[in-house]
Amino acid sequence: MPDSLKIKGFEVYQGFLSPEEQELLVQEIREVARKAPFFSPVTPSGKPMSVRMTSAGRLGWVTDRRGYRYEDRHPDGMPWPSIPASVLKIWNAVAASERAPDCCLVNFYGETAKMGMHQDKDEIRFEWPVVSISLGDEALFRMGNPERGGKTESIWLKSGDVVVMGGDARLAHHGVDRIRFGSSRLLTHGGRINLTLRVVG
Ligand SMILES: O=C(O)CCC(=O)C(=O)O
Numbered sequence: 001m002p003d004s005l006k007i008k009g010f011e012v013y014q015g016f017l018s019p020e021e022q023e024l025l026v027q028e029i030r031e032v033a034r035k036a037p038f039f040s041p042v043t044p045s046g047k048p049m050s051v052r053m054t055s056a057g058r059l060g061w062v063t064d065r066r067g068y069r070y071e072d073r074h075p076d077g078m079p080w081p082s083i084p085a086s087v088l089k090i091w092n093a094v095a096a097s098e099r100a101p102d103c104c105l106v107n108f109y110g111e112t113a114k115m116g117m118h119q120d121k122d123e124i125r126f127e128w129p130v131v132s133i134s135l136g137d138e139a140l141f142r143m144g145n146p147e148r149g150g151k152t153e154s155i156w157l158k159s160g161d162v163v164v165m166g167g168d169a170r171l172a173h174h175g176v177d178r179i180r181f182g183s184s185r186l187l188t189h190g191g192r193i194n195l196t197l198r199v200v201g
């Protein structure tokens, strides 16, 4: 197991994936997005999110005027594609869990996309970690606390980094302030892909 940094309970594995592994993941995510196209979600209050998203797995995470939730179908009606094998391999390496994830949420960050501070709490149970995989441009990832507010720490996540949000960090607030557009050459047109693996329960 490679070394990790522990920041506020978040386990950060820098350089977890080789360039070849990152290329393969991008190909597999392109295939997921071919079957289940990226869509532009809106929050329950009607505000458009700046990321585009899709999912793989038994369940996908969606948001619209009806709320944040997991659904067994894409908003266009098709079932979600299965989670690629190379993604499951990362889960098996870092999650210390017998249980496979139900959902691989795929977020695409274009030049100006960001994600506000939030908790991942739409799952039914929280004893499994959420595992996050970064591909493409660097992102300023902010880590907070289980309660709202308080001190935060930030780290630039690079392509190939993996973050495990488990234990005390499972319900900690986190978000992405901005990306450094064009900092990676992994994605042809720039931008960032983040995958989060979740057991819904
Ligand atoms: O993009 C990231 O690094 C984090 C994404 C995230 O927190 C989420 O999708 O819930």
Ligand SMILES: [Mn+2]
Residues within 6 Å of the ligand: 118, 119, 120, 174
């Ligand atoms: Mn999250």
